Amino acid sequence: MTDSLETFLVTGASSGIGLGTVRVLAGQGKAVVMISRGSGPGAEVAETLRRETGNPNLHHLPADLSSLSEVRRAAAEFNERFGRLDVLVNNAGAFFGERKTTADGFEMTFALNHLSYFLLTHLVLEKLLQSPAPRIVNVASRAESFGRIHLDDPMLSRGYSGWKAYGQSKLANVMFTYQLARLLAETPVTVNALHPGTVATGFGSGEGVASRVLKLARPFFKTPAQGAQTVVYLAASPSVAGVSGRYFIDQKPASSSARSHDRAAQGRLWRTTSELVGLGETEAAPLRLVVPEQERVNL
Numbered sequence: 001m002t003d004s005l006e007t008f009l010v011t012g013a014s015s016g017i018g019l020g021t022v023r024v025l026a027g028q029g030k031a032v033v034m035i036s037r038g039s040g041p042g043a044e045v046a047e048t049l050r051r052e053t054g055n056p057n058l059h060h061l062p063a064d065l066s067s068l069s070e071v072r073r074a075a076a077e078f079n080e081r082f083g084r085l086d087v088l089v090n091n092a093g094a095f096f097g098e099r100k101t102t103a104d105g106f107e108m109t110f111a112l113n114h115l116s117y118f119l120l121t122h123l124v125l126e127k128l129l130q131s132p133a134p135r136i137v138n139v140a141s142r143a144e145s146f147g148r149i150h151l152d153d154p155m156l157s158r159g160y161s162g163w164k165a166y167g168q169s170k171l172a173n174v175m176f177t178y179q180l181a182r183l184l185a186e187t188p189v190t191v192n193a194l195h196p197g198t199v200a201t202g203f204g205s206g207e208g209v210a211s212r213v214l215k216l217a218r219p220f221f222k223t224p225a226q227g228a229q230t231v232v233y234l235a236a237s238p239s240v241a242g243v244s245g246r247y248f249i250d251q252k253p254a255s256s257s258a259r260s261h262d263r264a265a266q267g268r269l270w271r272t273t274s275e276l277v278g279l280g281e282t283e284a285a286p287l288r289l290v291v292p293e294q295e296r297v298n299l
């Protein structure tokens, strides 16, 4: 892959909103690295897209992002194999009706939907900082509005429900976005979050009441192509060049919950997340080097 091409790294790119996003970017001739699990259809999807679009610069990078060691391995492989990164789209996420734990022993929703966004972003930041116009796009959800961060029990070992876990993780996405945008304010990197709409994807396709309700309502949802529109807008549109620290719905700035704007809570979440992922000195260094003086206390 040539380093002269703008390069996008999209997680959860094998289906749904991520795939809708890659399809548009591929059609525009961008270079795209697509992360999804090796056990899923990612490699085949990348091959089909290369054929459909005639764009040879689409690569599948298999990784299970619910596992911290897999996030680290995938980031190292990306940094080694690809010469540049212009846009990171943190999108891989899911809803789990029943509580599950990851290889690291973390609650699955928190690990996949939040810890992976946080860790992957840190690990590719150095490369992003070399781009002339870098962007980070975090796919969140309107579910942030009913989310609460349970810092005393983020893994919800007591009183788990799928929506409680999902709301927490999506609120965490928005809080992470706002804080990271402030930490990167003196760099060209922009950071925004979005709600893609209610989209007919593989989302919530498991068992349980919530999944059955989602299935019944599916005909009224957006298509994955429609669900990808705000992601593509934030990732590639010149209209949002330089715009940072915002939350978007339907390609327009929107308000997120009052809780998401609580800076002290953002700081607490940041520190807890750093500890949970075991963020090392070297991993934290690219960000620490560019953080404005007045924001250092929040790290």
Ligand SMILES: NC(=O)c1ccc[n+]([C@@H]2O[C@H](COP(=O)([O-])OP(=O)(O)OC[C@H]3O[C@@H](n4cnc5c(N)ncnc54)[C@H](OP(=O)(O)O)[C@@H]3O)[C@@H](O)[C@H]2O)c1
Pocket: 011, 012, 013, 014, 015, 016, 017, 018, 035, 036, 037, 038, 039, 040, 041, 042, 063, 064, 065, 066, 091, 092, 093, 094, 112, 139, 140, 141, 142, 195, 196, 197, 198, 199, 200, 201, 202, 203, 204
């Ligand atoms: N659909 C909606 O209505 C809706 C609404 C608001 C927000 N969102 C958000 O949109 C994002 C995308 O969801 P979607 O609706 O497009 O869901 P989806 O169709 O189920 O796609 C999820 C993607 O994530 C990947 N993925 C799942 N587990 C993974 C893991 N452990 N490691 C790596 N990749 C993994 C899947 O690939 P493999 O299975 O191949 O690994 C797939 O590519 C999520 O963050 C979700 O919270 C969706």
